[in-house]
Amino acid sequence: MSDTVLKDAMVYLIAAGVLVPLFHRARIGAVVGFIAIGVLLGPHGLGRLAHEVPFVRILTISDPARVAPFGELGVIFLLFLLGLEFSAARLWALRREVFGAGALQVALCAAPLAGLLYLPFGDPGLALVIGLSLALSSTAVVTQLLIAEHRSLTPFGQLVIAVLLFQDLMVVPILLAVDLLGPQGGDVAWLALSALGKAAAAVVAILLAGRFVLAPLVALAASTGLRDLIMAITLVVVVGAAGLTHAAGLSAALGAFLAGMLLSETAYRHQIEIDLEPFKGLLIGVFFVTVGMSVDLAGVLPNAWLLVKVVVAVVGLKVVFTYAAVRLMGTARPVAAEASILLAQTGEFALVVLGLLAARRLVDPAQMSALVAAVVLTLALTPLLARLGRRLGARLERDEARGLEAPADAAGLSGHVVIGGFGRVGRTVAAILARENVPFVAVDADPMRAAVERRSGQPVFFGDAGRLDLLERLGGDQASAFVVTLDAAGPAEGMVRAVRARWPQAVVVARARDGAHARRLSALGVAGVIPETVEASLQLAGRLLEALGLPEDVVSARIAEAREAERAALQADGGRQDA
Structure with a gap:
């Protein structure tokens, strides 16, 4: 391993250990902290001074391309742990909210967002994929807020979690849509059918392997009482499923998500989550650092007013259409108002999609920087949005409670x-x-x-x-x-x-x-x-x-x-x- 790689790893770990806790104390969140590290220490941040001030090289990440594979591995584990959260019983218990309010929220928000994005991109398929990804909210940030406020089991918390569950389910079709984009040429319908056929074959293979191989294998490993063996089997499952979908021409993250869904039905799900959580946190942190390194502040700041207008438009559209979706399901006004404001930010998955689109060269660097900056700003605004939502919800509750x-x-x-x-x-x-x-x-x-x-x-x-x-x-x-x-x-x-x-x-x-x-x-x-x-x-x-x-x-x-x-x-x- 070269000295440059060791130096970049040390810079990342030191920055994560010092800066992320400071962001956490400011109630901004680890995701925004990791992205800020990438912006600060990347080639568009302090890296610009590396040639004039040699000492700065010690404080920056020298080779972002070498860090990228670790970030992609973090995405795989993120999607795997997301799949672990799904089970038939949980979806069935919240079926009305998940497939009612959740589906309406995604549909009503994605359509205007895609229309807004069609003008700069000119490609309806690309605009729809980005619009769908922006319609999703941050599961990690929102659920952490609900847990911290002891509201995850309240009717409000259950509604928000149900909407987030459907949004997480949308990961699969969005990843499939990303795989269909690009200058492939030929008959688009045939390409779509071919991709869907490969996807179906890969999914069937993973499901069959999970039913007849995975469950007995994990049970055998668990019977030994060796946690290391269970972890080894889990890693084999994750990497094998990701490799199978990648070989089928699909996203490796999709295979990891399906592997997580298979293991969610086993008795070892919680132990797997506990064992993988620290590694997932570090690896996904690397991914968000690589996302931050792609943000060119010099290119974004001259268009700061445009960026503010984009953020306001995205947040405003999501508030209006999320409120409409939740109210159509018969939810009370105070709950609907607070939920629509709390879910108005965009999520981490939008950064995953933007990273995949950038890797396929479907989004140019300037567009990539602007979109990433917009997503990061909405994430940073989440604590403020949560406070505004609570105040508005409480005011509406007081108005409705006058008769009580x-x-x-x-x-x-x-x-x-x-x-x-x-x-x-x-x-x-x-x-x-x-x-x-x-x-x-x-x-x-x-x-x-x-x-x-x-x-x-x-x-x-x-x-x-x-x-x-x-x-x-x-x-x-x-x-x-x-x-x-x-x-x-x-x-x-x-x-x-x-x-x-x-x-x-x-x-x-x-x-x-x-x-x-x-x-x-x-x-x-x-x-x-x-x-x-x-x-x-x-x-x-x-x-x-x-x-x-x-x-x-x-x-x-x-x-x-x-x-x-x-x-x-x-x-x-x-x-x-x-x-």
């Missing part, structure tokens, strides 16, 4: 319990009260949750539990007790303060997330507050004592003593804070 506010006649209730917050804990408390025939009324700050609970017959109203006027409308003067189950510490303490200010003798029971939260609530005058962490540890200790053979009455006594000691400690801390 507590009516004035709720003050006619008497002897009831007022529950602040109707999440997991609030619903559990309400169910226990209902079994004991104790009337209750609840308030929650999530309008969608309030709407769902109201439709199911629960007396749940929308609003801020810390507002005294709302508590009065909920019959606070005649309430027998107040229960604070709010998840966030600030709103929970706000409700306690409001209750204590208006009804100082009222019975108030509250949940606490941890010891510090419990001490603050105790200082506000809440009796009987126990942190969730403490209660969970008491229950765990009780199960342990039972498993060790202690009698049930002894275990109950020990746990009661520990609970009382914890309560006394909290009250003592609260007293010291008051003093």
Whole structure:
């Protein structure tokens, strides 16, 4: 291995280790970070100064062509891991959203985008392929945002994931379409049929091999208990499938995607994902670095205003047509509005398609730089788009939730319990009260949750539990007790303060997330507050004592003593804070 290759590898690893974390802390994302590394350290960035300033050569990637094969390998593993995410059961569970909202979103967005691209390219087939790739959103970035915000299992999160699933399914036809493009000459229809025939033969061969060879082979490797052997078999499968489709004249990435789909039905899918994830991250990082090295800032910056207009047009078209597609499936306005803005960016797969088109010399370097720059800008805008979507969705939810506010006649209730917050804990408390025939009324700050609970017959109203006027409308003067189950510490303490200010003798029971939260609530005058962490540890200790053979009455006594000691400690801390 030459010194140049070693130097380029070191530059890449050092830049990835220093710059990507900085981008991550700025909430920009690793994809944009890797592309920025390519722009900065590539031939169009600091590489321009390499001849005048010899020291700069040490800081740049000298030979982008040598790095490209590693980037292509990263694309193969990216598509393989994408295939691992697919299973018949998952698609069937979200079939209406996937094949309804997802299909409409891709179709409605791709058509105007292709029309927009026809003018500069003049080739309808090329414009359609690029338009389809731009219609797709970033699965990696969007799903990471949903997971970080704990919204992946909400109705909104499930809708967004369903649309992303259909977009991922579009990888196969787009890759096939890329293979059909180019100056092949001859009868286009015959070329298309020939390519489809080869594709069908390759797919059938992969499926048959997976059914009769792959599954038994992976099971045999797993029976040995050697993870290295499982990894070796996986690599053979990926490379073999990619090589088979490449030999059939198709994309190697398509074969990797099909191999991932085959392994998604096995019991070893998650272990394979865990083992390959670090390698995939590094290799796909190399790919995005090579994409960044193809961006010529000197050529893009003079047309910066045109680039801004292109980005605005792409994002605007995707917002409008994604909203229309989701609304046609009967989705509520707040969810549709937020989803359309969150999915307005273009995805990593657009960069894959542009790289394949550039390799086939179907897109000239200037067009390639402009399109890559537009895709990167939309990816960088994703955090901002997500915040705008949340604000718009929340505003629309508040508008629709005005009819869910507590009516004035709720003050006619008497002897009831007022529950602040109707999440997991609030619903559990309400169910226990209902079994004991104790009337209750609840308030929650999530309008969608309030709407769902109201439709199911629960007396749940929308609003801020810390507002005294709302508590009065909920019959606070005649309430027998107040229960604070709010998840966030600030709103929970706000409700306690409001209750204590208006009804100082009222019975108030509250949940606490941890010891510090419990001490603050105790200082506000809440009796009987126990942190969730403490209660969970008491229950765990009780199960342990039972498993060790202690009698049930002894275990109950020990746990009661520990609970009382914890309560006394909290009250003592609260007293010291008051003093």
